[in-house]
Amino acid sequence: MKKCITIILVAFALSITQAQTKKPAGYTYGTKQVSKSPFSLEDLKLLQQTLLFSDEDVQYLKMSHDILKDQTNDILDVWYGFVGGTPQLLYFFGNKTTGKPEAEYLAKVRERFAMWILQTAEANYNQDWLNYQYEIGLRHYSTKKNKTDKATAVPIVNYRYIPALTIPLTTTLKPFLAKKGASAADVDKMYNAWVKSVLLQSILWGQPYMKKGEF
Secondary structure, eight states: OHHHHHHHHHHHHHHHHHTTSSSOTTOOTTSTTSOOOSSOHHHHHHHHHHTTOOHHHHHHHHHHHHHHTTOHHHHHHHHHHHHHTOHHHHGGGBBTTTOOBOHHHHHHHHHHHHHHHHHHHHTOOSHHHHHHHHHHHHHHSTTTTTTTTTOOBOSOOOTTHHHHTHHHHHHHHHHHHTTTOOOHHHHHHHHHHHHHHHHHHHHHTTGGGSOTTTO
């Protein structure tokens, strides 16, 4: 456990250094490096309807942006602490030969994770956003796992853990939503919107795991 915490702290130190650049390494949102998603915007609307995701949820996600934008490092400390203390999750950052977590890999992912927090709160559900969800899914699947960061970790994230993370991520986020004086009612609505959005994204990230026509 102590060793895992040390590795997480090293990753944090590395991420601070990398944060000096304007964009995190491997962050390709909105660029031609990202393939177009096989899932259409019309399909996305149907999925959002099924999740009871509404315009009000978009409104409350956007409200959360200003609340969270200067708290991303603190949020990531909590999330990385959870990953570091959960062996079955830390495993996916481990060297495929030795099993030891790769600090540089953790650091690079952390920087993009900070962007993901802001991206989620911006709630811009356009083609660029949809394409990047597909890219994130590919980076969890064997197609692109490790390639972005030239890591030597295990070759795939087992999909079952991706939607499962909806609960720890959103539950631990709620106290941060309450830190800037929002009413209890608004905090609850922001939290509910985050739960829906994270679940929505985790579903979309599963597309590469399925055969054509099954998703």
